[in-house]
Amino acid sequence: MNAKEKKMVKDAIMEYRNEASGVTRWNYVGAKEVIQMVTSFDDELLHKVESLENSADAFPMEYFANIALFIVATTRSFEQLNDKEISAYNTLIEDVKMLCTESLTNGFDTEMFEKVSYVREIIRVNAVFREDYDCKYRMGMVFPIHEDMCEIIHRVITNWDKLIVAEGFETLFSSYYREWQKSDTCCDIYGGRERAKKFMAILDDCVS
DSSP states (O other): OOOHHHHHHHHHHHHHHHHHHHOOOOBBBBBBHHHHHHHHHHHHHHHHHHHHOHHHTHHHHHHHHHHHHHHHHHTTSSSSHHHHHHHHHHHHHHHHHHHHHHHHHHHHOHHHHHHHHHHHHHHHHHHTTTOOSSSSSTTTOOOOOOOOOOHHHHHHTTTTHHHHTTTTTHHHHHHHHHHHHHSTTTGGGGGHHHHHHHHHHHHHHHOO
C-alpha cells in the first residue's frame, strides 16, 4: 500500500470523523456521548490504517467510519440519553469494532461485506428516517427506541452464521421495513417497541 493510497483512506475517515463531531449531513448534531464514542473509534481506525500495508485491509476502514457516522445520526443533541441508552450505544460501538477486527483477521471477502452491509443498512435506515415531524418523537424510524436498535444489531452480528443460511434472511429487513411503511402504524413511535420485538422474534425463529 503506497503513501498516496494510505492518505486517501485516512482523509476519507477524517471527513466522516469531522462530520460526526459536528453537524451531520442531516443538519443536526448528535448526542455528545455517542459522538465521543464514534470519534474515539475513528481515531482507532486512523491508527489501524497507518499500520496496515495491505490496501485490501485498509480500504474497508473507510466503510466502518461511514457506519460510525450513521450511528451518530440516529441521535440528537437536544435529546438527553439515559444510562441504559448510553450503555446500549457503547455495546453497539463494540459490536462494530468486533466486525472491524474480524475483517482484518479473516479478510473483507464477499461474506464479510454482506454481513457488514446488513448491519449498516439497519443503522442507515434508522438514521435517514430519524428526521422528526415534531423534533421529538423520531416518528419515521422503524426502530425508534435506541436500545432496541442496538439489541437488534447485536443479535444480527452474534447470530450471523445461523441467520445467513435461513431462507429469506438476505431481504428480511428491507421487506420488513417496506411492509411497515405501508401499514396503518407507520410513523407511530408508540408501536416502536412492538415492532422491534416482532423483528427480534423473527430473528429468533431464523436461528432456532
